[in-house]
Amino acid sequence: MSSKDARAIEALRRVQDGTAWVYNEADAERHAQELIDEHRLTGETAMDVCESIKRAEIGAGPGTWKAEAETNMDNNRVQEHIREMHEADLALGDKPRPMPIAVLLSGSGTNLQALIDRIADGSLNAEIKLVVSSRPSAYGLKRAQAAGIPTLTLSKEIYADPIVADEVIASELWRAGVSYVVMAGYMRMVHEPLLAAFPDRVVNLHPALLPSFTGAHAIRDAFDRGVKVTGVTVHFANAAYDQGPIIAQRALPVEEDWDVDTLEEHIHQIEHELYPEVIQMLADGRVHVNEDHTVSIAPTTQTAARTAVFPYALYRNGAYGNNAIGEHTNRFER
Numbered sequence: 001m002s003s004k005d006a007r008a009i010e011a012l013r014r015v016q017d018g019t020a021w022v023y024n025e026a027d028a029e030r031h032a033q034e035l036i037d038e039h040r041l042t043g044e045t046a047m048d049v050c051e052s053i054k055r056a057e058i059g060a061g062p063g064t065w066k067a068e069a070e071t072n073m074d075n076n077r078v079q080e081h082i083r084e085m086h087e088a089d090l091a092l093g094d095k096p097r098p099m100p101i102a103v104l105l106s107g108s109g110t111n112l113q114a115l116i117d118r119i120a121d122g123s124l125n126a127e128i129k130l131v132v133s134s135r136p137s138a139y140g141l142k143r144a145q146a147a148g149i150p151t152l153t154l155s156k157e158i159y160a161d162p163i164v165a166d167e168v169i170a171s172e173l174w175r176a177g178v179s180y181v182v183m184a185g186y187m188r189m190v191h192e193p194l195l196a197a198f199p200d201r202v203v204n205l206h207p208a209l210l211p212s213f214t215g216a217h218a219i220r221d222a223f224d225r226g227v228k229v230t231g232v233t234v235h236f237a238n239a240a241y242d243q244g245p246i247i248a249q250r251a252l253p254v255e256e257d258w259d260v261d262t263l264e265e266h267i268h269q270i271e272h273e274l275y276p277e278v279i280q281m282l283a284d285g286r287v288h289v290n291e292d293h294t295v296s297i298a299p300t301t302q303t304a305a306r307t308a309v310f311p312y313a314l315y316r317n318g319a320y321g322n323n324a325i326g327e328h329t330n331r332f333e334r
Contacts, residue, residue: 075200075236075289078179082285098127099283102178104169104186105133109140111184111205114272115279116147124276125283129176132169134188150176156188166193173197180282183237184275187216190237200245200289202237203282205275207267209233209249214242219267223260229253230263232270234278236289245293247281250274 073081082099089097098119103112112131118124131144132152144151152172159165170193173181181194183204190202208218210233215221222230231251238244250270254263281287286298 073199075287078201079282079285079287082283098125099180099279100127100129100176100178101180101182101279102130102132102173102176103128103140103144104181104183104190105131105138105140106135106187107138107140107185109138109143109184110268111271111275112140113143115182115184115276116143116149118276124280126279129178130172132172132186134165134186140185162188163191163193166191170194170197180279182275182279189241192239195237195239200236200238203247203278204235204237204242204244205271206233206235206242207264207271209251210235210242210246219264220260223254223263227254230267232267232274234274236295245289245295247287247295248274248278248297 103115105112109131112128115124115126115128119126119128128144128147128149130150130152131140132154133141134154134156136153136155138153141151141153152169154165154168159168165188173194174197179201181190181198181202183190183202185205195202206214206218208214208222209229209231212227213222213225213230219230229251231249233246234248235242235246236244250273252266252270258266281297284300286300288296288298290296
């Protein structure tokens with residue numbers, strides 16, 4: 001198989017996995033041309049890509065998440081694709097690509113800043129495609145703007161219905177082509193529109209060792225209870241508040257002379273370290289949700305350490321599904 005054909009197969013898989021979000025034939029043709037240019041495709045190969053994109057993408061757009069949610073890949077499928085694409089990336093000799101994420105916040109955005117800083121220093125292979133805030137006054141929006149990251153604000157005053165708000169967010173995140181949704185001090189519960197669009201792909205950070213001290217006041221509650229050890233939990237969000245599958249935890253011994261403010265400072269320090277580490281685990285394709293809703297983390301491999309995830313955010317099994325991909329792949333390999 002030639003290098004050109006390998007790039008064509010990759011482009012076709014990108015179409016299936018829904019990295020673009022288009023609304024009509026003109027947008028489909030534009031996206032096809034972008035892929036053709038990016039992968040230096042010519043002749044019949046370019047025509048195949050163009051036609052495949054049209055079949056896959058025309059008619060998609062905001063408001064269709066309900067119909068398509070059941071065919072979206074959950075975490076395990078996305079992680080499997082990440083590992084496959086690592087190998088394809090190495091085979092093509094291409095530069096590793098960052099995993100696209102969105103960040104949801106409501107406040108100062110210190111965890112957002114931690115992610116931005118880790119991306120900047122090269123220790124986190126991710127790209128923040130969009131920052132969403134539930135408060136127009138959130139300082140996290142300024143952090144995003146300073147880093148050149150697009151922002152979206154859905155205030156409770158305008159979007160009082162949380163279902164409607166999550167419908168808008170889900171549509172915008174699909175348009176942005178994100179693989180994972182990262183909650184970082186987001187003070188609204190997420191609901192069916194977002195959870196269905198990103199099954200086991202909405203990640204939350206909680207300032208206590210779940211299942212203890214759930215809720216919005218976990219640090220104060222743990223301090224008032226006089227705990228000797230607390231910590232931080234990173235978990236997948238689901239319909240049950242603070243009860244999703246736990247990805248990682250880090251414990252913090254509580255010193256006798258600490259007040260609640262000191263405890264909070266130490267909690268935030270752990271958050272700023274642990275959250276980027278977990279996002280990198282996802283970018284490496286190492287996170288698996290088991291049938292009993294526990295989470296297994298695969299050991300770091302040489303491949304995972306050397307490569308990054310392609311932005312295969314979504315999965316659309318419509319006019320252009322697994323069978324069509326297989327047919328194109330087989331033809332290219334002959």
